[in-house]
Amino acid sequence: MSSVQARHLTLGVRLLFFTLAVLVLRHELAGVDHSDLLAGFRSYGPFQIAAALGLTAASFLTLGSLELLTLRHIGGCSAHAVRRRTAISTAYVAHAFSQSAGFAILTGAIIRLRTYVRYGVDAVSVARLSAFVTLTMTLGLLAITGIALLTGDAMFVAHRGMRAGSAGAVLILPPLAYLAWSVLGRQSGIGRGPWRIPRPSPGLAGSQLALSALDWLITGLVLFVLLPARFVAPYSTFLAAYMLAQAVGFVSQIPGGVGVFDATLLAFLAPFAGIGSLAASLVIYRIIYYLLPLCAAIVVFGFGEWRSRTPAPAAGAPNA
Secondary structure, eight states: OOHHHHHHHHHHHHHHHHHHHHHHHHHHTTTOOHHHHHHHHHTOOHHHHHHHHHHHHHHHHHHHHHHHHHHHHHSOGGGGGSOHHHHHHHHHHHHHHHHHHSOHHHHHHHHHHHHHGGGTOOHHHHHHHHHHHHHHHHHHHHHHHHHHHHHSOOHHHHHTTOOHHHHHHHHTHHHHHHHHHHHHOOSSEESOGGGOEEOOOHHHHHHHHHHHHHHHHHHHHHHHTTSOTTOOSOHHHHHHHHHHHHHHHHHHTOGGGTTHHHHHHHHHHGGGSOHHHHHHHHHHHHIIIIIHHHHHHHHHHHHHHHHHHSOOOOTTOOOO
């Protein structure tokens, strides 16, 4: 298959997912009263908004910690010259852009390259870093989704025609295989030449998965604190639905899982709260976790570009 055919196939799959999501959303929201939706928006107090904003900040700090860990592992010798503050801010901008624009590996690599090249990190190392971060986040997504289905109250999943235990066992296999590779692997890495990725130590692999899983749990809490007061299901049920919706949104490759994530979550959680209030929660969630970080990331990235292009003052010139 040529690269052009592959791009057309990818675009076709994304359009298919988006079309199906729109149809499901239309069905789920058909009976929503606009007054219920407005009431849902007005029901938020300052504590809920502050908690969601604080959890959003915690999520991006967790991603920054994962960036530092990965940078030291596969970024090469030059990566140690990257300052901690720089790595954390770069991770923030990369994730804020990629989760809204899609193509996480490519988007993240472009953002990272603009920053890390100034510290001597080559383009191949940046590409490896972006791919490894995306892999780690995917493994964390699979791990938390699998555990939620295996241990949580996932009876609603069975009612939807799925076997929660079997699905959870399948999803948790890749993270376990990654940990097993770090412990039992005989080779020092995979790949060749500059694209070779060294095998992580058990401690490093465990830390990567722990940070990734923690981030997914925090993002789930962002939406959970925004749910309406009438929501009656326990957190374990919500987590299983949330992670499944995130997994479906990830597979769709639609930026932010727009439509796909929302339709899946509404389909699972509709029995536990009114559709109107749930829809309001999803809108506020997208504003707090996607829109606001993206706007701030644009400012941070623009300021960084301006600083990088501002000529340094000449030697002996007086400071302003």
